[in-house]
Amino acid sequence: MHVVVAGQGYVGLPLAVRAAEAGHHVIGYDVDPHRVQQLATGRSYVEDVPSPRLRAVLESGTYSATTAADELAGYDIAVITVPTPLRDGVPDLTYVEACARTLADHLRPGATVILESTTYPGTTEEVVLPILEKTSGLAGTDFRLGFSPERIDPGNKAWPFEKTPKVVSGVDAASLDAIKSFYDGLVETTVPVSSPKVAELTKLLENTFRHVNIALVNEMAILCHELGVNVWEAITAASSKPFGFMRFSPGPGVGGHCLPIDPSYLSWRVERALGQSFRFVELANDINAHMPDYVVRRLVKALNERSMAVRGSRILLLGLAYKADTADARESPSTRVAELLLDLGAEVRGADPHVVDDIRADPRLIRVVATAEEVAAADVVVLLTDHTTFDYGTILEHAPYVLDCRNRLADVNVGLADIDLL
Structure with missing residues (x-):
């Protein structure tokens, strides 16, 4: 198939290269000309994609990188993997919205659009779907749409992209079938769920779980130091229990794109939709920050x-x-x-x-x-x-x-x- 992966960062590049290795004709689209120039010369800036692996798909002709939106025409599958930052504590979907409009310009009946960028429950159906319909002039039943959360863990050799189970969803049965079929050819296991909202929440739940537990051991480390107790020894001892305990370690804070940001997407959504605070997230944010x-x-x-x-x-x-x-x-x-x-x-x-x-x-x-x-x-x-x-x-x-x-x-x-x- 003709596949477009929009965004060639830590999430998009591994996906694009894997799809190219699976035999699809893949275009890696990015608005950063410096990135595209590097990719075109076979120099990878993502550790999970060594340069020799990138050069192999370039030389085979199954992958190319571009900043030109007109080269996206005719795609069968398009995947959105652009950043979703926070701006003053509020989710910023500017990149997602701009990318959706670009893809909508080339959307045709039967094509599939997949959002992978981490976001709050409801984004796929409430933000991306209306943009695709309005810009393309097509009805939602004319194309396929769904959400599949990225689970890239940079540097994790035990769980690379193809071995990590992939949660998949669609706005309807036909969309779920198309999206599941696509990822079935890229990863060992797909996990279908009933709706994009469930898939969107799945990603936020995973990272909120980590965020809260890291905050727990971080606060415990602070208190244990004052109490004169070695928290590291206690964590190691607790880890000997074969059930009911999962090890988390303290540190100088949290980083990356996920933990400092994703739980706040969920907290913002809860506040906006329900008028309630998500106290666990707010407390974890305060401790870790x-x-x-x-x-x-x-x-x-x-x-x-x-x-x-x-x-x-x-x-x-x-x-x-x-x-x-x-x-x-x-x-x-x-x-x-x-x-x-x-x-x-x-x-x-x-x-x-x-x-x-x-x-x-x-x-x-x-x-x-x-x-x-x-x-x-x-x-x-x-x-x-x-x-x-x-x-x-x-x-x-x-x-x-x-x-x-x-x-x-x-x-x-x-x-x-x-x-x-x-």
Whole structure:
């Protein structure tokens, strides 16, 4: 089939390449000319799609990338994988709406449009469907439409796109059949649900569950530190229970596109539709959003105990990505920690072997490599993202003091560094 994947980021590119490998003729559409230029030369910027894999589908002719909307004409399947950010706490569907209008210009009877972008329940039928009908002049029964939430987990080798079960839905039976058939050819398992609203809620439920439980252990870590109890040891002990417990670990905050944003979509929808607050989400947002502040407070206290001020201290942050062994720095708590420390007058340096491109960080942050000399020159080292590529033995050998926010150094028996756990 002729497939269009609109949006070639962390979600769209893996989907587009997988569809091309399955034998479809795929056009990756993106409004960013720099991205399209990179893709056209076979250079991938998404870790889950190595450049050799991208070049293979380019050379086979099953995949191409473009910024030209007129090249989308004649599609059988179009998938929307564009960003859905929050603007001042309100869902911003600008990209979804613009993409729907672009696809509607080329919509023909029998074609299928699938929304994958994370959003609130009702978006597919209340926002996308009217745009497609009005712009194309077709009735909703003339084409197929549904929602299938993305479940991309960057850097997860155990659960790549094709192995992760895919929830699918349609606005009617014919739409569900078409969408299920498409994804059946791409993934090992599809999970049909009764409506797009259920599929939309499924995605938000998954991430709200994670968000709330991470907030629980984050608050517990704060309280346990004051109580003098090792929360990490308690979590490990609780994890030995084979039922009724799922392990979540504390950290310096949450990042990526999902956890800082998706639960707020659900909270906003509940408030807008029912006039009620979603208290669990609001509390989790508050706890997780302020974990970078807590990290800084711990550093201020640690320096004070050493008769040092934050102002003028040299602080090395290890890890700028939000997740270990990935280059994804979207909404990373590391950038907030850096900003807070810089505002206090510290000399802040950041090391991350995975994040090589420019990120949305304070321009005062100095990018460095975590060499032995760099570690030794720091007054404080903060492990924010526990990449396996960091040399932890060297860190412990040369760092005078380490605040370990990931419990990564507990089993490294090298060096005499003063280690403090989050």
